[in-house]
Amino acid sequence: MSLQILPLAITMMVGPQIMSAIILVTTERAVRVSLGFLAGVAVATMLGVAVTRGVFALVGNNVELGDPSDRGAAGTVVQYVLVGVLLLAALKAYVRRETAAPPKWLGALMEAGPRKAFRTGFLVILLMPSDVAVMLTVGANLEQSDSSLVSALPFVGAVVLVAALPLLALLLFHRRAERVMPRVREWLGTHSWVVNIVAYLVFVVLLL
Template sequence: MSFLTVLPLAIVMVAGPQLLSAIFLATSREWRRNSVLFVVGAGLSISTGVSLTYFLGGVSTGGAAESNGILSLVVVVLIVVAMISTFLGREDSEPPKWMGKLDRATPRFSFRLGFLLLGVFPTDIVTSVAVGSYLAANGLPLWDAAPFVVLTLSLLALPSLVVVVLGARAETLLPRVRDWMNDNSWIVNEVVLAFFLVLTLT
């Protein structure tokens, strides 16, 4: 799988409450353990979805060229659906109420949150299935999914990495970023999705 294929897939995986939760956890009381376990939970969830699809033979897509085209089509459809859903829900684009409790999250809760957020969202399920199906249809080894998994987890780890790099300055920066994303979440999602739609189509 090429980087230009993996990148939009990873963006689709984290766009929305997934990345916002990572920012909240990076500003929580036990941010180190919370952030690490959130990413670990997400990694386990994604790997499980891809692996199950792979070992079950994936969704039948025919030959290599056809499966490659179908994967690209799945990416485009996912991004378009996400853009439409984001636009239609722009008036109610407030984060879920449980996000307000993330500043007091426990490591155990953070692990469960990472596992569930990346494992139960329809777009995440479809994306993991698409990756597993692509590998199975093309006779590729399962570890070829590693770039997809690693890139997705890297995006989720970005907020905590900012804290590590910026130190005390992050205590001021990240809350501002979090609040701005809360107030403008639908705009952020639309811009990101539109960028990767163009990237996928070119």
Template sequence: MNFLTILPMAVVMVAGTQLVAAVFLASGDRPRRASLGFLTGAAIVVVVGTTLAWLVFRVIKGAAGGGGRSPVETAIDWVVLGLLVVLAVVVFVRRHSSGEPKWMGRLQHAGFGYALRLGLLLFVVMPSDDLTMVTVGASAARHGLSWWHLVPFMLLTLLLLALPLLALLLLGDRADRTLPRMRDWADRHSWIISEAVVVFFLALTVVDLLR
């Protein structure tokens, strides 16, 4: 396993409500300030959450010591497998939770501070994000990957989340047509791609267990 393997999990991090919120902020009164605030909040959670998971499982693996495949590595693989199964269930159960929550109406007038707090809260309280960060951190630690291998995953997560802002900056007035389409697609179909990514990562974990 390398950093390219865990990169697709970034899609799971932003699919659904997170990307929809980013679109609303990019369509608001202060799109640049609000979007930057949202990205800042998300970045804090993603970096801290993934790093903590990596550190915890790295310490657990290091405490076991020994050469070859240790029982601790096998146990971590089973933990990751369990997390992925739960994540797949969460994504599937939430597939019909489309529609805009009432609180999203306030995003039209959000500033940097409000968007920052939203980014922090949204990525903390979403079970799919918590499970994804723990899964990525645990998998990287299990395979002995250094911390910097997590950086591409973090950057891709933020890049995907920044797509609405980039569309606004690059397309100008045409973004008025593009952003609603992006919002509707993320709201209705992103769970399918998330499920496919989770199944792919689950298959890799099963291969590790069978070796």
């Protein structure tokens, strides 16, 4: 797997994903629910990469995906199409910035237990368009380079590490993190459109 794929782990968690992680560390059972969330993120990411790798394996039986370094290869063209889709998504987020608001389900996470946190981590990865686009990119890259799913483990680990940053901050800087995290949560809630645009553009830059 190409090393340029690893930084895409950052975009996997930018948006409601990292907002979920931050909200969970501000709950009473912060460590337990956060660990449940991280488990959900890990399972969903590995499953998503496995599925997309399988899809491109099936496509590769009929269409030659080519080498990752070949900009004219079918697999690379797929990545460019995803870039175009995300640029349109970024434009849409900017146009609708005045009415943008975080999903209502984020507020319910304040009362979440470990099971709900796991379910949230699982679904927030598999149902987010930007994350699906990233996993499609990873799957295409694995198929192009003829790599196994084992090669995707560093990517999955990087995603989980980014998702774990709020929990790590809480464990390392307990009192300070308890004061700062609610402020970060509030800022993200009022600037969700900025976060989304940054996620889309980072994804595009890393691919191009």
